[in-house]
Amino acid sequence: MDSSAIFAARRNEVMNDFTVKLLDWYRENRRDLPWRHSKDPYRVWVSEIMLQQTRVAQGTDYYSRFLRRFPSLEALASAAEDEVLKYWQGLGYYARARNLHAAARSMKGVFPATYEGVRALKGVGDYTAAAICSIAYGLPYAAVDGNACRLFSRYFGIEEPIDSLRGKRMIAALAQEMLDGKRPGMYNQAVMDFGSLQCVPASPDCPACILGASCKAYAGGMVGRLPLKTKKTPVRPRFFSYLYIAKDGFAYIRKRTGDDIWKGLYELPLIETDVPLDMEGLLRQPLLLRLGGRSPLSVSFAGSMKHVLSHQVLHIRFYEVVLPEDAEAAGVLQSFICVPEGQMEDYAFPKPLYQMLSERKKAASEMKI
Ligand code: SF4
Known part of the structure; x- marks a missing residue:
């Protein structure tokens, strides 16, 4: 009717x-x-x-x-x-x-x-x-x-x-x-x-x-059945590895552009892959190889989280990267800006990054006590 x-x-x-x-x-x-x-x-x-x-x-x-x-x-x-x-x-x-x-x-x-x-x-x-x-x-x-x-x-x-x-x-x-x-x-x-x-x-x-x-x-006993829906939008998994790279009190961040989630917000250097990445796989990524140059990089796992959006599930892993003295980070990370670590809070980050940065800051201040 x-x-x-x-x-x-x-x-x-x-x-x-x-x-x-x-x-x-x-x-x-x-x-x-x-x-x-x-x-x-x-x-x-x-x-x-x-x-x-x-x-x-x-x-x-x-x-x-x-x-x-x-x-x-x-x-x-x-x-x-x-x-x-x-x-x-x-x-x-x-x-x-x-x-x-x-x-x-x-x-x-x-x-x-x-x-x-x-x-x-x-x-x-x-x-x-x-x-x-x-x-x-x-x-x-x-x-x-x-x-x-x-x-x-x-x-x-x-x-x-x-x-x-x-x-x-x-x-x-x-x-x-x-x-x-x-x-x-x-x-x-x-x-x-x-x-x-x-x-x-x-x-x-x-x-x-x-x-x-x-x-x-x-x-009519239809409460559990209504409303009806036809479409089930598929949920797309994405795999993000974020790198916290800092040198002399400055960290690298950039503004997200392009037609994607979080446009206009800031983020750390990101490696996105089609499948989950373990440490071995991460170290083989071109960005890490270029950052390392002639010296070995020190990379440590700093946590992970799952972040659910309406049509995407983000599997996020965080890593701390310590650059060797002779690293040419500025050349490799040209599209990034260097901001004082103490001023990261002035920038708008997506929720998972904001959370990770807050936890990192809290852990650092507890270590100082
Ligand atoms: S709660 Fe909703 S479904 Fe139940 S009787 Fe009221 S209008 Fe109908």
Whole structure:
């Protein structure tokens, strides 16, 4: 059944069962989140971008710190990208921060006030534009994220995969049909909170649900099966060996460029391979052979970790490399910059590197005691 058929005869009845109850639930159960204290479009925008792919508990601290440093569009636009990334360090999905910064610069101090204007900002998709416009300006656009897809798919018993074009259109149409035109921002936030707190992915408490009496999935025993999905994106393993190379109190780092993860962040010299690399294999790598020159290099294993991204699993190993006196490191590591070891914290590193550098610093200071 498509959404028009669902509503042809009984729109008001369905709205009473769904929207009215949902908003009542929200008034009682809404989460008191810092970004909900303001309707300033800049703040709403920052929160919506930051909250994508981020847990609310983690996002709260980042949001407060980010807003303290960049309290306005002008403050963000006039900052350097490196500093914006530094404030994003650890949140992941760094393209969000780069897009936020680029969009702030493109606005020339004026946040757009129409759906089309907001949707045209770099890094803003349908969901984010609808969320910003409904919350900040009260415009009647339904915001459909993963939480909304799960809730609508279950409540209306949609057996169309939510990642198919037809499934997406059905859910978007249902979300829009159910929208409370007088309170679109509240409605969208209610859907988000209900999906996060009540209609959760695994084992929701349906007997206690205020929508349970009219929920198709609950009535039909399909809660565990819905929403349906077609695609399973393959997860790609990658093998990184990072080298901590320092000489005379300076370490080598570089900014990541190219169309890959962590673009714009800093990293140590990296050797990436298709298969795991042991010490023997590492010492045969061209970079290590060139660094060693005529003298033997001293390389020691300093730890490993697995870092899971949405479609990649990174197997990371860290090594400490002590250069021989006559090493020509500067020539071999031309694309790197040399920074004082004590100032590494001024640079934004991806989370695994930041963690490893912090542990290294802590161990060094304990040795001094
Ligand atoms: S009854 Fe269960 S599946 Fe249906 S909306 Fe409520 S929590 Fe979700």
